[in-house]
Amino acid sequence: MKKYFLSFLTAVISxxxxxxxxxxxNIEAWILPSPSRIFVAFWQSRxxxxxxxxxxxxxxVIGLTGAVFISIFIAIFMERYYAFQKIIYPFLIISQxxxxxxxxxxxxxxxGFGLPPKIIIISLVCFFPITINLFDGFQGVDxxxxxxxxxxxxxxxxxxKLVKLPASLPSFFSGLRIASAYSILGAVVSEWMxxxxxxxxxxxxxxxxxxxxxxxxxxxxxxxxxxxAVLLVEIIARILIPWHYYKLKIRK
Amino acid sequence: xxxxxxxxxxxxxxxxxxxxxxxxxxxxKVEDREIISIIGPSGxxxxxxxxxxxxxxxxxxxxIKINGLEEKKRQGKFGYMFQEPLLFPWLKVLENVMLGFExxxxxxxxxxxxxxxxxxxxxxxxxxxLYPNSLSGGMKQKAALLRTIAFNSDILLLDxxxxxxxxxxxxxxxxxLLDIWxxxxxxxxxxxxxxxxxxxxxxxxxxLSKKPATVIDxxxxxxxxPRKISDQTSKKFVELEKKIISLL
Ligand SMILES: Nc1ncnc2c1ncn2[C@@H]1O[C@H](COP(=O)(O)OP(=O)(O)OP(=O)(O)O)[C@@H](O)[C@H]1O
Ligand SMILES: [Mg+2]
Numbered sequence: 498m499k500k501y502f503l504s505f506l507t508a509v510i511s512x513x514x515x516x517x518x519x520x521x522x523n524i525e526a527w528i529l530p531s532p533s534r535i536f537v538a539f540w541q542s543r544x545x546x547x548x549x550x551x552x553x554x555x556x557x558v559i560g561l562t563g564a565v566f567i568s569i570f571i572a573i574f575m576e577r578y579y580a581f582q583k584i585i586y587p588f589l590i591i592s593q594x595x596x597x598x599x600x601x602x603x604x605x606x607x608x609g610f611g612l613p614p615k616i617i618i619i620s621l622v623c624f625f626p627i628t629i630n631l632f633d634g635f636q637g638v639d640x641x642x643x644x645x646x647x648x649x650x651x652x653x654x655x656x657x658k659l660v661k662l663p664a665s666l667p668s669f670f671s672g673l674r675i676a677s678a679y680s681i682l683g684a685v686v687s688e689w690m691x692x693x694x695x696x697x698x699x700x701x702x703x704x705x706x707x708x709x710x711x712x713x714x715x716x717x718x719x720x721x722x723x724x725x726a727v728l729l730v731e732i733i734a735r736i737l738i739p740w741h742y743y744k745l746k747i748r749k
Numbered sequence: 750x751x752x753x754x755x756x757x758x759x760x761x762x763x764x765x766x767x768x769x770x771x772x773x774x775x776x777x778k779v780e781d782r783e784i785i786s787i788i789g790p791s792g793x794x795x796x797x798x799x800x801x802x803x804x805x806x807x808x809x810x811x812x813i814k815i816n817g818l819e820e821k822k823r824q825g826k827f828g829y830m831f832q833e834p835l836l837f838p839w840l841k842v843l844e845n846v847m848l849g850f851e852x853x854x855x856x857x858x859x860x861x862x863x864x865x866x867x868x869x870x871x872x873x874x875x876x877x878x879l880y881p882n883s884l885s886g887g888m889k890q891k892a893a894l895l896r897t898i899a900f901n902s903d904i905l906l907l908d909x910x911x912x913x914x915x916x917x918x919x920x921x922x923x924x925x926l927l928d929i930w931x932x933x934x935x936x937x938x939x940x941x942x943x944x945x946x947x948x949x950x951x952x953x954x955x956x957l958s959k960k961p962a963t964v965i966d967x968x969x970x971x972x973x974x975p976r977k978i979s980d981q982t983s984k985k986f987v988e989l990e991k992k993i994i995s996l997l
């Protein structure tokens with residue numbers, strides 16, 4: 498906790514300076530509301546925010562879950578079949594340069610305003626970091642360990658189960674950590690294309706009504722949601738791959 | 750035809766070339782339940798020899814016989830301990846030692862009993878439930894040795910098995926290994942840079958030249974068994990030591 502103290506202090510001071518500045522210069526609330534005002538706005542519209550938060554969260558969770566399954570499937574396939582890897586790898590790299598968000602209007606055209614186009618967008622955004630990290634994890638397995646297993650007469654299946662899978666989990670989780678933040682972002686932005694509920698919609702509506710304090714409150718909630726998603730992944734990782742965090746820890 | 754018993758392991762005219770020639774016409778024979786050590790300068794090709802024998806690398810020339818029969822597919826036939834411990838960081842020490850059972854598909858319960866027995870015998874049991882990353886280099890090497898023994902092959906290839914250990918642990922481990930060797934009726938081939946260790950443990954010591962490795966000589970160690978640590982100061986022992994030093 499101690500090592501975060503200075504960061505925490507900096508955040509508190511920044512909020513304080515912000516508050517003083519807004520009050521001191523009499524800045525109008527629709528341009529820049531003070532932190533206290535934002536908090537009041539949040540508190541007053543908490544039911545509304547919660548109402549809009551639910552669908553965003555559901556979209557993000559389904560989209561991310563979809564991405565995880567697709568990624569595991571593709572990464573294993575790439576690891577297993579060299580030809581498939583050769584063909585697909587360039588597409589993977591190129592796909593990274595496409596901001597998938599720009600496909601949202603097209604998907605709305607095809608699938609309407611419901612859940613499906615949003616899930617697809619989120620999955621597309623999330624799948625790249627997971628796939629590439631998982632695949633790199635497979636590739637990065639210590640070749641000496643592979644030789645050890647070969648010398649023991651292990652089958653390809655055993656090598657996969659005993660070494661490649663566990664060895665690639667840390668990098669799988671780094672990919673998932675990035676993707677989990679993307680999933681919230683993807684959900685919010687995909688809602689902009691059309692939806693009647695969701696934090697993205699609430700954000701747009703608040704902006705159009707010049708409710709700047711509420712805009713800030715919603716931005717704050719979206720940020721917190723992303724942080725929460727990343728933390729959740731981190732906690733799961735610490736439970737599932739304790740050995741990864743055990744490195745260099747002193748024995749008792 | 751004579752009915753002479755076949756050698757446990759025979760290496761015949763083995764040559765290996767990577768960019769340059771590493772191993773040149775090495776032949777050696779190992780009898781059942783013998784302990785053989787291989788001594789040679791750093792980088793001469795000892796690990797390469799083991800890699801070929803264990804079937805990880807293909808030789809350019811020569812053949813390898815196990816129990817008198819040529820074996821082309823040798824994976825899974827030896828307990829091979831690599832020069833580096835290569836423990837799996839994601840498995841606890843106990844699970845690492847049990848790896849061989851897992852690969853052979855032996856029942857978990859039985860595997861655990863045997864692994865626990867070995868860990869206790871080699872003073873490693875208190876670390877059974879730790880991850881390898883929290884072990885010292887020497888303890889990792891010890892765990893790797895146990896994993897090799899637990900693979901339950903009757904021929905062990907040990908590549909510098911005691912290299913990372915302190916003198917006391919090392920000499921304890923010599924005695925444990927001799928004990929296990931006798932109990933399980935193993936045939937052991939190991940490499941070392943320590944001449945005294947080679948003499949103390951072995952029935953014969955092969956001395957290799959520098960790269961490309963050839964067999965310079967094979968020294969018979971006619972010290973009676975069971976051996977005691979105090980044997981290392983005997984006249985016979987010191988003479989053998991001198992003889993081997995003169996070859997290197
Ligand atoms: N995969 C490889 N490709 C090319 N050269 C190799 C390879 N592996 C080993 N060598 C070379 O083969 C030679 C023998 O290496 P090896 O590891 O077998 O020696 P060693 O006798 O075990 O040495 P040490 O006593 O230091 O362990 C070295 O010169 C090394 O550079
Ligand atoms: Mg070596």
